[in-house]
Amino acid sequence: MPRLVQALVVALLVAGLALAYAGSHTLRWSPPPAPPKWAGRDHHPPRPAGWEADRPADRPDPADAARHGYQVEPMSSSAPVSISIPSIRVRAKVIGLGLTKGGDVQVPPLAHPFLTSWYDRGTTPGAPGAAVLFGHVDSAAVGPAVFYNLGELRPGDLIYITLKDKRTGVFKVYSAALYQKATFPALAIYSYTSWPSLRLITCGGAFDTSTGHYLGNTVVFAQYVGQRAAAAP
């Protein structure tokens, strides 16, 4: 009998040690997913349509749009109010934010990890030009935040953005990439595109614990497909 008790005590101690070690050496969540490194160009997508400011992205096939009940005309300017990305189960509010005094783009406060922001100095989604939206990847309070799964998006996935005028713009992903912050392609992201385009941005890559910042940004490039009066699915 004492032998059994002894064994139990040893088992308790071993299990305790193992758990304590595992608890302090494993992550509670997996780090955010990253888009694939595209062949041949480290961290750079294959020149997507609309990559150059003056080159319009591929226009949607009107027959395709008609089949889905979309109108293909660009949308009139109206601020975005919500975003829906069914393939990664994102459904979030959008607020308009500009620049900080230092000239950085403003992002939603970390206290609101499920809020996204639209760069309000740029074009509105669905109007000619590039509309840019930001969302957090994670936050201490909740773990994975609104754009945690952005890196899972692949060409062809659909993004729905509802504007203040109650119309919903449909966008199709054409590229996604992880960029190091040092080489963040700001011009390619913010520059004018003659066909309406959309960029979704969050943090990604390795995390630098010394600075408390991610070393990269995940950027999803999408182009306008069409609009409809109904709300996002």
Next chain:
Amino acid sequence: MRVVTYAAATAGLAAAILAGGAPAALAGPAGTPGQIVNIFPNPSAPGTSTTFQVNCFLQSSGQATSATLSGSQLGLADQIPMQATSQQNVFITTVVLPTSLAPGTYNPEIDCSNGVSASATLQVNAVPSPAPETGDGATSTTTNGWLTEVGLGLLGVGAVAGGVVLRRHRTGSRT
């Protein structure tokens, strides 16, 4: 005599162009008086390819055969030749604004061969340079703290149980 006119691209005009969505919408009605310079897109940004279109027509000045854009203000060549279009007196050119161009309002001038000169207001907006900070690393750094707590708890229970067993053992061996 050199005729100098200034035509600011008004917000309404810019909106009309934007609504059109394509440079084709730039083509103004031929022969309308009033030397109009259209800039597309406007506002533009450093590094952005920007199209200038001018209508050189002025009743008293006759037809224009060529036009040049003065790009020095924008950090470009001083005399940029503009291309003729299918419309008489309408010339067009597309330039890429230097990435070093400071944000602000510019008034590049366009000179037509018939003596008409015009300028338009080009707004250059800043492109936010630094990459945004969107996350505090919770998913990359937060460990399974609760596992550690449970583990330490088990260790504690084990230690107490071990102590009790040892003590009993000792007491047992004395009797």
